Amino acid sequence: MTGLSSKAEDEFGRLLPADVTPSARLFFDQFQRAGLPGRRVESWHYSDLRTKLRAVPEMAHAPDDAARAVARHKLEASERLRLVTVDGFFAPDLSDDISAVAGIDISPVGEAEFFGGAADPMLDLNAAFSRGGFLLDIAVGARIDRVIEIVALTGAETDRSRFGRSLIRLGAGARAEILETRDEGFAGFGDSALFIALGEDAQLDYACRCRETAGVEVQTVNVMLAARATLRAVSLLAQTPFLRRQFFVSLAGEGAELKLAGAVILGRNDHADMTMVVHHNAPACVSREIFKYVLGDHANGVFQGKIVVPPHAQKTDGKMMCRALLLSDEAAMSAKPELEIFADDVACGHGAAVTKLDAQQLFYLETRGVPHIEAEKILIDAFAADVFDALESEVLRDLLRTDLSDLLGEEEPAS
Amino acid sequence: MAAVQQTVDTVKTLDVDAYKYGFTTDIESDKAPKGLNEDIVRFISARKKEPDWLTQWRLDAFKRWLTMEEPRWARVDYPKIDYQDLYYYSAPKGTDGPRTLADVDPELLRTYAKLGIPLSEQEILAGVQERRVAVDAVFDSVSVVTTFKEELGKAGVIFCPISEAVHSHPELVRKYLGSVVPVTDNYFATLNSAVFSDGSFVYVPPGVRCPMELSTYFRINEQNTGQFERTLIIADAGSYVSYLEGCTAPKRDENQLHAAVVELIALDDAEIKYSTVQNWYPGDSEGRGGIFNFVTKRGDCRGARSKISWTQVETGSAITWKYPSCILRGDFSRGEFYSIAISNGRQQVDSGTKMLHLGKNTSSRIISKGISAGRSQNTYRGQVFAHRKAENARNFTNCDSLLIGDRCGAHTVPYIEAKNSSAQFEHEATTSKISDDQLFYCMQRGLEAEEATALIVNGFVRDVLQQLPMEFAVEAQKLIAISLEGSVG
Numbered sequence: 001m002t003g004l005s006s007k008a009e010d011e012f013g014r015l016l017p018a019d020v021t022p023s024a025r026l027f028f029d030q031f032q033r034a035g036l037p038g039r040r041v042e043s044w045h046y047s048d049l050r051t052k053l054r055a056v057p058e059m060a061h062a063p064d065d066a067a068r069a070v071a072r073h074k075l076e077a078s079e080r081l082r083l084v085t086v087d088g089f090f091a092p093d094l095s096d097d098i099s100a101v102a103g104i105d106i107s108p109v110g111e112a113e114f115f116g117g118a119a120d121p122m123l124d125l126n127a128a129f130s131r132g133g134f135l136l137d138i139a140v141g142a143r144i145d146r147v148i149e150i151v152a153l154t155g156a157e158t159d160r161s162r163f164g165r166s167l168i169r170l171g172a173g174a175r176a177e178i179l180e181t182r183d184e185g186f187a188g189f190g191d192s193a194l195f196i197a198l199g200e201d202a203q204l205d206y207a208c209r210c211r212e213t214a215g216v217e218v219q220t221v222n223v224m225l226a227a228r229a230t231l232r233a234v235s236l237l238a239q240t241p242f243l244r245r246q247f248f249v250s251l252a253g254e255g256a257e258l259k260l261a262g263a264v265i266l267g268r269n270d271h272a273d274m275t276m277v278v279h280h281n282a283p284a285c286v287s288r289e290i291f292k293y294v295l296g297d298h299a300n301g302v303f304q305g306k307i308v309v310p311p312h313a314q315k316t317d318g319k320m321m322c323r324a325l326l327l328s329d330e331a332a333m334s335a336k337p338e339l340e341i342f343a344d345d346v347a348c349g350h351g352a353a354v355t356k357l358d359a360q361q362l363f364y365l366e367t368r369g370v371p372h373i374e375a376e377k378i379l380i381d382a383f384a385a386d387v388f389d390a391l392e393s394e395v396l397r398d399l400l401r402t403d404l405s406d407l408l409g410e411e412e413p414a415s
Numbered sequence: 416m417a418a419v420q421q422t423v424d425t426v427k428t429l430d431v432d433a434y435k436y437g438f439t440t441d442i443e444s445d446k447a448p449k450g451l452n453e454d455i456v457r458f459i460s461a462r463k464k465e466p467d468w469l470t471q472w473r474l475d476a477f478k479r480w481l482t483m484e485e486p487r488w489a490r491v492d493y494p495k496i497d498y499q500d501l502y503y504y505s506a507p508k509g510t511d512g513p514r515t516l517a518d519v520d521p522e523l524l525r526t527y528a529k530l531g532i533p534l535s536e537q538e539i540l541a542g543v544q545e546r547r548v549a550v551d552a553v554f555d556s557v558s559v560v561t562t563f564k565e566e567l568g569k570a571g572v573i574f575c576p577i578s579e580a581v582h583s584h585p586e587l588v589r590k591y592l593g594s595v596v597p598v599t600d601n602y603f604a605t606l607n608s609a610v611f612s613d614g615s616f617v618y619v620p621p622g623v624r625c626p627m628e629l630s631t632y633f634r635i636n637e638q639n640t641g642q643f644e645r646t647l648i649i650a651d652a653g654s655y656v657s658y659l660e661g662c663t664a665p666k667r668d669e670n671q672l673h674a675a676v677v678e679l680i681a682l683d684d685a686e687i688k689y690s691t692v693q694n695w696y697p698g699d700s701e702g703r704g705g706i707f708n709f710v711t712k713r714g715d716c717r718g719a720r721s722k723i724s725w726t727q728v729e730t731g732s733a734i735t736w737k738y739p740s741c742i743l744r745g746d747f748s749r750g751e752f753y754s755i756a757i758s759n760g761r762q763q764v765d766s767g768t769k770m771l772h773l774g775k776n777t778s779s780r781i782i783s784k785g786i787s788a789g790r791s792q793n794t795y796r797g798q799v800f801a802h803r804k805a806e807n808a809r810n811f812t813n814c815d816s817l818l819i820g821d822r823c824g825a826h827t828v829p830y831i832e833a834k835n836s837s838a839q840f841e842h843e844a845t846t847s848k849i850s851d852d853q854l855f856y857c858m859q860r861g862l863e864a865e866e867a868t869a870l871i872v873n874g875f876v877r878d879v880l881q882q883l884p885m886e887f888a889v890e891a892q893k894l895i896a897i898s899l900e901g902s903v904g
Contacts, residue, residue, distance in 0.1 A: 042488065311821055324833070326835070327836065328836055329835060329837075330803075331836060332832070333831075333832070333833045334831065334833075335830075336830050336831070337829060337842070337844070338826070338827060338828045339816075339844060339846050340826045341816070341824060341825050341826065342821075342823075344818035344820060344821045344848050345821075346846065347845075347850075348847070349843065349845040349846070349847075350827070350844050351841075351842060351843045352842040353840060354838060355838075355840075356836045356837055356839075
């Protein structure tokens with residue numbers, strides 16, 4: 001984009017190890033050519049990394065004993081099958097023995113196993129620096145009853161740059177429920193990538209909760225769906241100082257189905273950007289995107305969604321919705337729902353709405369004796385909670401609902 | 416589906432080869448040499464005997480333009496324009512004072528007759544109740560004849576070429592020119608500021624309701640002449656004006672650049688209604704030779720309770736880059752944008768609007784209908800923005816696209832930015848072909864498939880057609896309805 005490289009770009013170059021692999025070098029060169037994205041790059045207009053990332057923290061190294069001890073301390077007891085990463089590195093000794101469960105295999109992942117992701121500078125940067133991610137394989141036809149939880153933790157040194165890069169694969173007809181808990185609470189910089197590939201007829205419920213991330217963080221999720229595969233993915237983002245979470249989805253097989261949803265609850269000076277590009281690359285695919293934002297204080301919410309339908313993807317059915325509640329005069333919302341359509345026999349639509357809490361609804365509750373603060377909570381909860389219906393897994397749905405109630409309970413919504 | 420096929424066929428009749436306005440008038444014209452530099456800017460200014468401040472204004476714009484880059488963000492693709500290979504000034508010969516129709520070059524009148532432009536007595540269109548239309552006809556760059564000036568004068572309305580207004584009403588021109596679209600606004604607007612040829616100037620005094628619809632016809636005639644119209648409309652407190660703009664252009668081989676600037680200013684309680692039917696040459700079936708239409712249109716609702724309404728029917732041009740916008744500065748002001756954009760052949764349209772809510776209790780409404788056929792690309796790009804202080808800003812946006820054929824594209828790129836919690840923005844967009852459900856619903860009630868299709872397509876654009884003034888609705892329907900409502904008759 002620009003010929004001038006910012007300070008941050010130079011620093012990334014300095015962090016690149018001497019023994020860098022040729023493929024990593026290639027990715028890095030690609031990143032440098034595009035430059036650190038900022039306001040002048042259309043797809044990054046609302047999340048200006050160039051001003052946000054002035055200095056690049058030191059690289060995080062594979063966790064040592066001290067880091068593991070810190071991470072272990074953060075882990076709470078759980079019934080879920082846990083898969084733990086520390087600073088983006090897979091930590092088998094902290095994880096449950098997942099491979100013992102029939103149908104699941106977990107191993108370190110190599111660069112060759114990833115499928116091609118989207119063209120995005122931050123994804124290139126991730127590919128150049130990442131090491132030590134995992135490959136989670138669910139066997140053909142396997143039905144996993146227990147929820148698999150990916151727990152992303154940080155080690156002792158919090159002010160670091162982290163580049164997790166992992167892959168989840170479901171064989172044909174497999175079914176699973178995955179919860180990702182990102183509890184990294186660090187001051188540094190994060191640029192992670194998760195790849196999800198579903199075989200034919202596979203079904204995955206994937207819920208991700210992000211709370212109290214700190215510093216500057218970019219999360220990229222690349223999704224590839226084979227014929228008739230279904231992915232239901234829901235994100236709950238809260239109190240994120242500067243987060244960009246982006247989904248690049250390819251509906252590659254006929255009849256694939258995608259449900260993408262999310263609730264974004266922000267206050268303080270928080271900034272969260274949900275960006276998604278959904279490519280309907282095969283006929284008769286269905287996609288539904290629904291996102292709700294609740295913005296208080298000086299929070300800044302961003303939604304960018306794009307549905308792309310090439311000429312051969314006839315019978316495409318795509319619908320995208322984004323709604324935002326502004327709770328304070330200083331909060332701001334920017335939404336850009338796009339359609340890019342080259343096929344004629346399609347039904348595509350999008351909607352976007354920005355409002356404040358409805359005075360009449362508040363009044364209704366108050367006349368029935370509900371205190372003002374309580375009434376606000378009820379309305380906000382009702383506004384946001386229905387995005388979780390995108391999930392089929394009741395366990396995950398309840399979990400996110402509880403999380404949302406906790407979030408709304410602990411903070412007095414600004415009025 | 417037979418009915419859809421018929422719609423496809425009828426749209427094809429609109430195809431570029433069928434462009435019936437492709438002829439050139441053979442009259443002598445007075446040109447500046449090719450190319451663009453300070454001397455040309457001075458030459459244009461001198462030819463128009465402009466005051467010094469305006470010459471300086473143009474030169475400042477030109478200097479600024481040299482430092483700017485051509486924008487590339489729109490979804491349009493065209494060969495690089497060589498700005499030094501264009502003529503920047505061309506005036507029909509003998510323009511020193513045709514006062515009556517008889518004085519006008521008969522060749523020119525015949526051209527207008529071919530275009531069906533109603534001059535003087537022809538202004539009352541068949542079937543329309545007796546209304547008067549004042550026509551400020553623009554032939555290439557200089558306004559040749561202005562009718563109904565006297566009657567407008569009685570009401571106090573000033574309607575004249577801007578080159579004349581510079582001399583007759585310098586205080587108004589100087590006060591308002593460039594106050595909505597600043598000289599530095601964008602590449603094409605800056606170019607226009609440097610070399611603008613002519614255009615219309617309208618001033619409606621306080622409390623006056625303009626007694627007739629004002630209209631202007633643009634026609635690009637001279638080969639290789641960039642056309643740089645500049646329109647300035649001011650509606651003073653409590654006034655109302657409706658302005659119609661229609662365009663046709665002759666057929667030729669080389670691409671032509673058109674970079675107009677339109678500025679509207681509505682003061683307290685004033686209302687401006689600006690309607691456009693654009694039917695410039697879209698190029699041949701391979702997309703060669705069409706007009707490049709890079710227009711900056713912006714209205715400023717400067718006063719409280721003012722209102723600006725844009726209505727456009729876009730069927731022509733090879734490349735359209737056009738975003739008629741409203742700055743809602745006054746409290747309780749209102750902006751409206753109604754658009755039908757039809758693309759066919761190899762046309763590329765990137766059009767939409769901007770609604771910038773700055774004042775309190777402002778409202779806006781956007782209705783955009785895109786129809787793509789052939790191998791065309793049709794993009795809606797719009798921004799709705801509420802400033803932190805824009806309390807109770809309200810917007811409703813609806814953009815629908817209809818695709819006819821599988822080689823065209825329809826795209827929607829809305830930007831919704833709210834920085835005020837009391838803002839209420841709603842946006843909806845759909846892209847589809849004619850819905851089977853709707854067809855079924857109509858047929859269930861006894862309509863034939865063809866009638867049902869006609870009804871649905873008709874309904875698809877009706878919201879916008881209804882906004883056009885009567886005179887224009889006729890022309891607009893001639894232009895698009897032949898194809899889209901063709902299955903009715």
